Amino acid sequence: MDGFPKRHILISVDDSAASLKALDWALENVYRAGDEFHLFHVIPPGQYVVLSTDLGIEEVIEDDESTRKRVEDHARSILVDKFVPKLKAKDVPYQVELVRFATDNESIGAVICKRAEQLQAAAVVMAKHNKGAIKEFFVGSVCNYCTHHCKSPVLVMHCD
Template sequence: MEEAGRSVGEEKKKKVMVAIDESECSFYALEWALENLYQSLLNAEVVLFTAQPIADYGYIYAESFGVTSPELMASVQENQRKVANAILKKAKDLCTQHAIVAETATQVGDPKQTICEAAEKLHLNLLVLGSHNKGALQRTFLGSVSNYCVHNAKCPVLVVRKIP
């Protein structure tokens, strides 16, 4: 018997996305998920996602005495792509060490918004994030990606906090 394009008894794979940046806490969250959600991740579509923040070109303009060079801006953007690719490669290698197959994705923009947009676009079953352990005052003035995602993502969100 077929049900929505699959056989009865055949379960649709869950989609899990782990948001990664260069911080220790995001890699801790990935390692925690790999160790504690292993069976679930083994049978899921796993996406490793990193956001490339929009570069502040104001300093480039000031540094070059009022002349922004398209080549310089392209160089900054290329460097951001290289950093994002290196972060994703490190995360993917970590997944491979745990026998988890993962896809990678990146998007340019404000991290908290791009993470939520990706979560919605991919129809995730779970979003995993690390916590930077900011205090209430820092969260108020600097914002918190995990706090934003908990309140705005269109899927369940697991925030992994490293206990000192």
Template sequence: MRVAVAIDNSEESYNALKWILDYLLTQPSTKLTLVHVMEPLPPFHGVESASRAQAQEAARILARASEMCKAKMINAESLILEGDPKNLLCEATAKMNVDLLAIASRGLGQIKRAFLGSVSDYCAHHAKCPVLIVKPTKESPK
């Protein structure tokens, strides 16, 4: 089985990875790929330094996710893409023959989702593999 987890800088995406590590990856033969998609930078002067900073941020995000995997003794490969996350996640999962894409839901309301679009909703309808959408956990009252 091959599983891809979409990772960005949100706590929700790390929560989705945690869910996959805790409840799904029980077989050592499962291959895990952490996928981070960087939004393309607009062309402007000084794009090289901005691009370098963006690549460093992507590496930091994937390093945190990789540490979570190592803590559970799971080997994961990382993949960094640049472009529109909705399209690239669907394309990458098809090219890699992924059996399951796990993606976090940010918990947007219907109005925000209608205006902003939802990566998880798009992937659920367009990916060639099953998509597991992990909803945000509800914090317990303090």
């Protein structure tokens, strides 16, 4: 461990190129031997999926246990397929963490901050998604919430 104590680094991710860039940046600039990365993804509860076929037919899939399991399995497969290989390639210890929670940005930010506090994370790394000024004004920003409320340092990757 090169004399350093083990640190927990919380990487807040979603299915975006920006999240992949944030992970790459953290691997190059934050990681040191002995650290453990926590890939953390929040799944909104009650997520309804609308499917559209070539015929223009739309189907709303009810939020039942089977749907929740499929959504969770899909999210886990994205993390395992896209993010985990980068960690394995550098032999970085990791945990994949999926949490189902409220859908608004403030609540998602609160969950991220709470998990960072539980881990006593040395840092939280996340990507900023450019939603536009009007949408951000009304909806808010997970990054903005975390930078103002997390007790751990928050590193925000701007992917413009």
